[in-house]
Amino acid sequence: MIDLAKMIELSDVHAGYGRIEVLRGVSLNVPRGTVTALLGPNGAGKSTLVKVLSGQIRATAGHVHLGGVHVNDAPPDELARAGLCTIPEGRAIFPNLTVAENLRLMRGDAELVYQRFPKLKARHRQLAGSMSGGEQQMLAFSRALITDPAVLVIDELSMGLAPVIVAELYEVVGELARSGVTMLIVEQFAETASAVADQVVVMTHGEISAGSDLATVYFGGTS
Ligand code: ATP
Secondary structure, eight states: OTTTTEEEEEEEEEETTTTEEEEEEEEEEEEEOOOEEEETTTSSSSHHHHHHTTSSSSSSSEEETTTTETTTOOOOOHHHHTTTTEEOOTTOOTSSSSEEEEHHHHTTTHHHHHOOOOHHHTEEEEBBGSSSSHHHHHHHHHHHSSSSOEEEEEEEEEOOOOOOHHHHHHHHHHHHTTTTEEEEEEEHHHHHHHHHHHHEEETTEEEEESSSOOHHHHHHHHO
């Protein structure tokens, strides 16, 4: 039976690239309005899971539901209409456009973004590709502020960023969570993730190997 309280629901999902199977039976529930952090060593399959959720690659077996809707075969534009917003690894901003031009492409209220991230306002004429990693992640995050998503999936939120920037981004994560957005965040650091996550799960070798219990994450090892 489908539970509408489970905003993201994966049941025994398998997926990979050609004949290489990466996800080997992943089951995961993210309840509506909660934050789940997904941890795991390099190559575990975290980005692959994000790609399945965002419709970039198909599950070869199992089921993916978003808000109770079966979305295994839904293309990315349909997923976006269903309220899904993905910030992929690499952030998917246009490096050769200015900050203002990037925001215009997101078709939303740039002022809202500038209020939240004054640093972006100060740099609105700068080419996005010439900004620091943290500023680029702020710009990528703007999509989540502008498009008012129901579900936000972020790959490698704090990758390579200074702690002060990470803290600023997690403040926004907290605000979005309080406004009812459901989030799945791929994170490298258990400490960072545990500060805001309602649930922490660990993936190793394409399977969820530990969940929810932070003690398991810290002491069970993530490599
Ligand atoms: P990281 O933390 O290093 O980003 P990850 O947990 O996100 O790792 P994935 O990027 O999902 O891991 O990769 C899982 C496995 O799938 C790896 O062995 C990787 O080499 C392989 N893989 C990823 N993308 C492709 C692809 N396009 N073609 C073939 N294999 C791929």
